[in-house]
Amino acid sequence: MTILNASLTRRRPSLAADVADLDVTPVMNMFIILIPFLVSMAAFTHLAAHHFGLPRDEGAGEASTASELPLTVAVGTAGVVIVKGDVVLAELPAGEDGQDLDLLAAVLTDQPAGRLVLAVDDPVGVDVVVTCLDRCRAAGFDDVGLAAGTGVTLGAGAKP
Template identity: 30%
Template sequence: MPNRRRKGRRSIDATELNITPFMNLMVVLIPFLLSGVVFSRLAILEMKLPTSQTQAAASNPAKDPFRLVVTLRQNGVTVLGSDIKRAQFPKKESVYALEGLSDLLEQVKAKHPQESALILLSEPEIPYEALIAVMDACREKEGLALFPDISIGEVKVL
């Protein structure tokens, strides 16, 4: 009987867990993920998307007591509003005249300090950087808040 094996017990050899492939994966994966986090910087701009009523009001600014519409085109920036007949700031050497736009909006804000809404209409071909630069010029000038509530819409190309 001493040569018989017991059915219930088996001898289990202790094996080592090979974690080298897992360590190699971590050595490669962690720097890759960290480098992706460093280079992805997000900026959030709060804006209101126009409704059909907003677009109808933008085409006829005289109906409401106060309406301010900034139109961004390939050739420059145009401002229409309740107190403004039509102000144009032509594009010079592929740069928009944002200083003149900010000065005009500062004058409008002095007349209407309680207002904060502005409608920004843009042609589809306008570069994103130019649109953001105009939005920044409309939001504030030298720390003074101008018109931070910006609604964006599309204007047809002439």
């Protein structure tokens, strides 16, 4: 009983005396200067690129016959035409919302991977060209050439 009384009456050490008071003010100051500086320099958009290797202009070479031509995707304001050799594989007319490039990817997926030429008409926007490049590469065509188109006209071939 005496022992119990002694333990009850013993003064508990002060909590404040146990906790070391760490002064974080200099660290806070450093953070407050460093973080706005880093945020102002941080890049929140990731830049990527489509690489092209253009040949030197060495005059006109031998013209390929239609059957030797690789798979060609002609992109115009009227729509997209996919041609292999001299056969029109698919015609994708443009809708009110623009080109149906998801359908382009679906058609290209059925074709064996290899070389592909993207022939683009002058008025077509760069964002459409980049999306076409993406669709072609997603369908397995890594070797994509870019060419100037001569005007897409629909109604000559198959529709998917």
